[in-house]
Amino acid sequence: MTLPALHAAGLSVSGRLEAVSLDLGPGELVAMVGPNGAGKSTLIQAMAGLLPAHGAIQWNGQSLSHIPAAERGRRLAWVGQEAHFEFAFPVREVVAQGRYAWGDDPTGVAEALAELDLTFLADRPATRLSGGERHRVALARALATQAPIQLWDEPVAQLDVRHALEVMRLARRLADGGGTVVVSLHDLRAAYRFDRVLVLDRGRLVGNGGPHEVLTADLIRQVFRVEATFVESLVPELPPV
């Protein structure tokens, strides 16, 4: 039996998250959905070890408190909902920060820039980017870590349709390569394409499973207070490579 890549038991953050337990395996592409304030960012930060939380967290079967800081940087990458850069580092240097835990060995930085379509911006100061471009820089930095666990908090909220699709394709590819990728998002239609969907509501995990079993009209009505119907509709896709 393979160990879960991410294990949480009774994870609580006062006022924001209540006793969340879950196991995510290697190779899983996981969507996290829920209304504003449901606790998506909190859960992601807690699992990444960036917030003080009660309960148990394990990465690959190892308790988080036993993993030293640098080792954490090699195992898990986190992309926050906000990407602000106060100092004018060139984009290339921001992405290269993803290699900090590897002693700044530059492997994969150029590939990460290319993957997020940032090569032409590599020398631009990070302070002079649009919101969507900043998010792509943050994603490229996470990708450059080559960490097998990737937690991305609303990575596509500010991206145009093409870059959003590319990010989703990248997430799928990382999972197919054995990674564990958790993506929080608001687009329930996009969530349908993930291996697993986590639904959060007022700090509780109310849904956890395959998209078809979890994202039912009933649950959507109950959590999001909207009516969901299943119809044929326009689906933008990247052209075949």
Place this chain on the structure above:
Amino acid sequence: MRARLAIPILAALLALAFLASLAFGELRLSFGQVVSALVGGGDDIARTVVRDFRLPRALVGMAAGAALGASGVVMQAFFRNPLASPGLLGVSSGGALGAVAVLAMGPMLGFASATLWALPVASVLGAFGATGAVLMLAQRGAGTERLLLSGVALNALLGAGTSFLLTTTAGHFEVNAQILFWLMGGLESRSWEHVWMGVPAILLGCFLLLPLGRAMDLLSLGEQSAQSLGVDVRRLRRQLIVLSTVLTALATAVGGIIGFVGLVVPHILRLAFGPAHRRLLPHSMLGGAAFLLACDLVTRTFPIGLRLGVVTALVGGPFFLWLLRRPR
């Protein structure tokens, strides 16, 4: 490319300012006379002036400038705000209040002779008090307004304490003059005792800061992202706050309140040679040292009672206003 020239350029500027500090003053010496006085030659007067008066003054000035430049860089990375600096946040005022308290109480408590050691200690304590207050008032990653307003409030509060001590010692002219000295900053009549009191510890502090530059790059772009990328953020924050506070306090103990160095110097060097802290830290140490000596030269060249703190403020104040107006 350009960044590679930074160290030679800054070192040359510093060497120039250093030699000028030894040569200029009431007794004008040539660079040749300065060099021969330094190595023990030349006439007695020149040797005494250079070795006993100007050399300690220049060394203290360089150390204070390096310390203030470095702690400015650290505070900006720490608060992720390019406007943070020891003077604006009140850390210098805290150090000054500590020093002034020793000066004011010293004679009453009867340890006037020990003030040379009591001063830096009290200054460090005062600065830590101010740093603690700033940390409480403006949480990490605080916005510019909150940070600056906290600094304004703290500076006013600490200034009031200092003024109070100033009035209570109004009868003691010597004490009063010393206190005023601290409030306006200056390098007059710095002796070798001041050199020993501040310079070795400042050098040590600068030395300990240098290896933290890379981690500061990550911290300056976000605390959580830095931690997720493998930085031990809690430990780094502790190291940075202790080192920057001690450096500011030591600079204040040997030279009084000298504002704006930690703001102006890192800012210009960041624009000129880039924001990477592994380079920005040594750049700001060299640049701060050269800048402070240059300002001190101005106070000597125009003997109309200009004080060092006044000159740095005359340069830094307008610069700061320009920064505030600049679109971010």
